[in-house]
């Protein structure tokens with residue numbers, strides 16, 4: 001799918017639907033906003049940028065780490081064939097799932113747990129989108145990326161990360177490219193930060 005089509009799909013989804021009632025009025029702002037449990041929904045321009053970098057197609061099986069509000073999940077599920085999404089905070093997952101069910105998605109599969117280990121049962125994935133800050137690229141995610149696949153992941157310190165685009169060629173050669181600086185909430189788990 002080309003970047004223009006991705007942008008159209010992005011604009012077809014109402015961000016305010018994924019916010020709580022107090023934050024809803026700020027949905028139009030190009031800012032991250034709180035979604036509870038110390039987590040945030042990303043700023044919309046970054047959601048679009050990361051989706052365009054990931055470049056999912058309608059045939060793709062996508063793994064998403066950090067469901068959060070479910071906003072990014074909805075965009076991915078409108079584009080791709082199947083989306084496997086993992087979130088460590090059960091309460092956030094429940095709220096996100098209810099919203100996505102209301103939108104009648106039938107191609108989203110949910111798991112509560114440590115997404116830094118991926119979701120082995122359904123691997124390999126054509127695309128992997130990580131929307132929390134990793135301290136290093138998780139080996140398990142690289143291993144679960146299909147040949148010819150693409151992964152987008154912020155890697156760095158808890159305060160600042162480099163957004164990385166990781167591609168795996170048809171002969172399994174890994175290429176890592178930095179595409180800018182971002183600030184995400186921490187990825188907590190085996191390949192992330194400790195829960196403080």
Ligand code: SAH
Pocket residue numbers: 035039040041042065066067068069070071072073086087088089092113114115116131132185186187188189190192
């Ligand atoms: N894409 C989401 C971003 C949510 S913020 C949105 O637009 O709403 C990042 C999310 O990653 C948080 O909900 C946080 O709980 C989750 N997270 C952190 N570490 C995780 C891990 N190891 N596995 C799965 N989810 C994780």
